[in-house]
Structure formats: C-alpha cells, structure tokens
Amino acid sequence: KQEVTQIPAALSVPEGENLVLNCSFTDSAIYNLQWFRQDPGKGLTSLLLIQSSQREQTSGRLNASLDKSSGRSTLYIAASQPGDSATYLCAVTGNQFYFGTGTSLTVIP
Amino acid sequence: DAGVIQSPRHEVTEMGQEVTLRCKPISGHDYLFWYRQTMMRGLELLIYFNNNVPIDDSGMPEDRFSAKMPNASFSTLKIQPSEPRDSAVYFCASSPGHEAFFGQGTRLTVV
Numbered sequence: 001k002q003e004v005t006q007i008p009a010a011l012s013v014p015e016g017e018n019l020v021l022n023c024s025f026t027d028s029a030i031y032n033l034q035w036f037r038q039d040p041g042k043g044l045t046s047l048l049l050i051q052s053s054q055r056e057q058t059s060g061r062l063n064a065s066l067d068k069s070s071g072r073s074t075l076y077i078a079a080s081q082p083g084d085s086a087t088y089l090c091a092v093t094g095n096q097f098y099f100g101t102g103t104s105l106t107v108i109p
Numbered sequence: 110d111a112g113v114i115q116s117p118r119h120e121v122t123e124m125g126q127e128v129t130l131r132c133k134p135i136s137g138h139d140y141l142f143w144y145r146q147t148m149m150r151g152l153e154l155l156i157y158f159n160n161n162v163p164i165d166d167s168g169m170p171e172d173r174f175s176a177k178m179p180n181a182s183f184s185t186l187k188i189q190p191s192e193p194r195d196s197a198v199y200f201c202a203s204s205p206g207h208e209a210f211f212g213q214g215t216r217l218t219v220v
Contacts (some may be wrong), residue, residue: 007135031207043200044211053205087154093207095164101151 002027004092014108021075021103023090028068031093035064035075038087046100047088048075054097056061080107113212115201123219127189131217133182134203142209143176143186144200152200158184191219 003026013019023033032037032051036044036077048057050073066104073090089102114133116136122128122184142157142163156166161178173192178184194217202211 024119034208036211038210042215043213044202044209046208046210047207080202091209093209097204099152099204 001094002030002046002092002094002098004088004090004098004100006088007104008103010085010102010104010106012106012108015080015082017080018078018103019079019080020075021105023073023075025071025092025098027094028071028096030068031035033064033066034091034093034097035062035073036089036091038089040086044089058062079107080105082107087095113201113210115199115212115215117215118213119216119218122191122220124192124219125190126219127187127197128217128219129134129188130188130201130217132184132186132201132212134201135205136182137212138203138205138210140154140204140206141178141184142202142207143184144202144205146198146200150190153169155184164183191217193219195219 005024007022034049035047037043037047050057061078066073084107087102087104089099090100091097103108116131139160143155145153155168156176157164158178176186198214198216200214202209202212
C-alpha cells in the first residue's frame with residue numbers, strides 16, 4: 001500500500017523567507033502528484049499538478065518538483081507572505097489518491 | 110462549472126439520529142470520492158465510485174455508514190445511527206482521472 005509522508009509537520013518562518021516543504025512516497029508507480037492548500041475550516045484547493053512524466057511545475061511563487069525514482073516531491077515557496085499561512089498537503093495518484101498528513105505553515109509578519 | 114458542491118455545510122445532530130450528506134460532482138468527472146478528516150487521523154478515504162459504481166468501500170468504518178451514487182450528478186453518504194465519534198469534516202471529491210477536485214466539506218457534529 002502506498003504510504004505518503006510529509007516533513008515537517010509544522011513550520012514557522014518570518015515573512016519574506018523562501019521555504020521548502022517535503023513529500024515522500026513509498027511506491028514509485030504513480031500517475032500524478034498533486035499539491036493542495038487547506039485553510040482552516042475550508043476545503044482543499046489544488047495548487048499544482050505534476051504528471052508522472054514531468055519533473056516540475058510552476059505557478060507564480062510556487063514551484064513543485066517530482067523525483068519518482070527516489071519517491072520525493074518538494075514544494076518551494078518563494079518570498080513567503082502571511083497569506084501563505086495554511087496547511088499544505090500532497091497526494092499521489094495510483095488507483096486512488098493517497099494523501100500525506102500535511103505541513104502546517106505559519107508565516108510571521 | 111461551480112465545482113464540487115456539498116450540502117449541508119454544517120450539521121449538528123443528536124446521537125442515534127440518521128444523517129445524510131450530499132454531493133454534486135463536477136459534470137463529466139467519472140470518479141467520486143468520499144473522505145473524512147479529523148485532527149487525529151487526517152484525511153481518510155471512505156469509498157470511491159467509478160461511473161456510479163462503488164469500487165472500493167474498504168474505508169467505510171462500519172455498517173452504520175452507507176454511500177450511494179444513483180446517477181452521475183449526485184451522491185449521498187448516510188450514517189445511521191450516528192455516534193459522537195462520527196464527528197468530523199466529510200469531503201466529497203470528483204476526478205476526471207488523476208486529478209482531484211474537492212468540495213468545501215460538511216462539518217458534522219454529533220452530540
């Protein structure tokens with residue numbers, strides 16, 4: 001069974017810092033990897049989707065990379081802002097979606 | 110498209126009562142998923158459908174839980190009888206294949 005791990009579980013940084021969130025998975029036979037953002041009391045909003053044939057995707061200040069062979073993905077956030085404070089989850093797609101437990105990010109003004 | 114629509118957004122019920130959660134997936138999506146999210150256990154997959162047919166219900170906690178998808182535009186998750194430990198946020202998600210789109214969730218409180 002696919003196991004997805006996210007480290008760290010929580011992260012606090014001052015505004016303006018660049019940061020990296022990590023996601024690892026045990027089975028490299030995946031279709032896609034998707035990064036989500038969840039604000040308190042809200043649903044999951046898709047940030048980036050990386051197909052298995054791709055190495056990375058970018059959207060604004062966000063850049064996600066994928067290394068299937070090592071079972072790792074990273075989400076890079078440049079010039080962090082207080083509005084980036086949320087929980088970030090990664091999900092890998094096989095026969096279903098397998099989610100990590102998320103990283104809770106706090107950006108301090 | 111308006112996205113995945115769930116109702117109600119909030120539900121408070123007494124222990125022993127029947128609860129029905131509803132989901133309207135994005136039109137054209139062949140897959141529909143029901144998840145439960147708690148602080149302790151994170152996101153748990155309860156059941157998913159492909160073309161209205163249940164494919165994997167191994168995550169349904171017990172016989173008190175049931176899910177149906179009578180057509181491509183509607184699904185329900187029913188809990189009967191409800192218990193306090195069922196209190197959680199329940200999410201519905203739909204997918205055209207390998208990308209998930211989530212609804213805003215139903216926050217269920219069983220007192």
